[in-house]
Amino acid sequence: NAGVTQTPKFQVLKTGQSMTLQCAQDMNHEYMSWYRQDPGMGLRLIHYSVGAGITDQGEVPNGYNVSRSTTEDFPLRLLSAAPSQTSVYFCASSRTGNTEAFFGQGTRLTVV
Amino acid sequence: KQEVTQIPAALSVPEGENLVLNCSFTDSAIYNLQWFRQDPGKGLTSLLLIQSSQREQTSGRLNASLDKSSGRSTLYIAASQPGDSATYLCAVRRLGTSGSRLTFGEGTQLTVNP
Numbered sequence: 001n002a003g004v005t006q007t008p009k010f011q012v013l014k015t016g017q018s019m020t021l022q023c024a025q026d027m028n029h030e031y032m033s034w035y036r037q038d039p040g041m042g043l044r045l046i047h048y049s050v051g052a053g054i055t056d057q058g059e060v061p062n063g064y065n066v067s068r069s070t071t072e073d074f075p076l077r078l079l080s081a082a083p084s085q086t087s088v089y090f091c092a093s094s095r096t097g098n099t100e101a102f103f104g105q106g107t108r109l110t111v112v
Numbered sequence: 113k114q115e116v117t118q119i120p121a122a123l124s125v126p127e128g129e130n131l132v133l134n135c136s137f138t139d140s141a142i143y144n145l146q147w148f149r150q151d152p153g154k155g156l157t158s159l160l161l162i163q164s165s166q167r168e169q170t171s172g173r174l175n176a177s178l179d180k181s182s183g184r185s186t187l188y189i190a191a192s193q194p195g196d197s198a199t200y201l202c203a204v205r206r207l208g209t210s211g212s213r214l215t216f217g218e219g220t221q222l223t224v225n226p
Binding site for chain 2: 031033035040041042043044045048050054056058090092097098099100101102103104105106
């Protein structure tokens with residue numbers, strides 16, 4: 001079982017560069033979410049989606065874009081990376097809004 | 113705004129001890145509460161999910177309870193082992209502007225000493 005797969009695992013960007021963090025799940029889950037994890041801040045919700053074509057903002061959406069064209073994929077785009085976006089990013093999915101959430105292994109991003 | 117607090121932030125115990133981790137939340141209008149384990153440099157592994165209508169869930173040496181009215185959950189680990197060393201996170205799921213969302217505590221870092 002692949003579950004939730006995130007790529008890449010590690011990435012170093014220069015300030016101002018753009019990139020896309022990939023997230024894919026093979027469980028036919030409707031809900032998908034992106035979180036960032038920072039020391040002393042815990043996990044904070046960036047964006048989430050309740051189904052293909054539907055997205056909404058979380059606590060810390062600024063500087064990030066998402067779209068959900070298929071059930072399986074939920075990419076996170078950084079349009080112009082900033083050092084404040086240095087973090088570990090996690091993607092999660094759940095079958096519905098009231099069921100168990102499963103997480104990917106994370107992407108460690110450093111912006112210099 | 114929902115806030116989730118985990119106490120203690122860190123805990124060190126000898127192997128074999130039974131222990132309790134605490135999680136409290138400010139808004140009792142939740143769908144469910146989920147406990148996770150996170151090993152250093154790794155993702156989150158789901159341990160137990162308790163729906164808002166349930167009082168407890170058990171899996172092996174783990175038992176999680178939920179008291180929604182008082183905004184509290186506990187994770188009980190029986191006969192702790194060095195392999196239990198990790199950070200334990202609780203998260204509550206509540207209604208958002210479109211669908212539901214998880215709010216996390218900052219975790220309890222557990223060390224079980226041989």
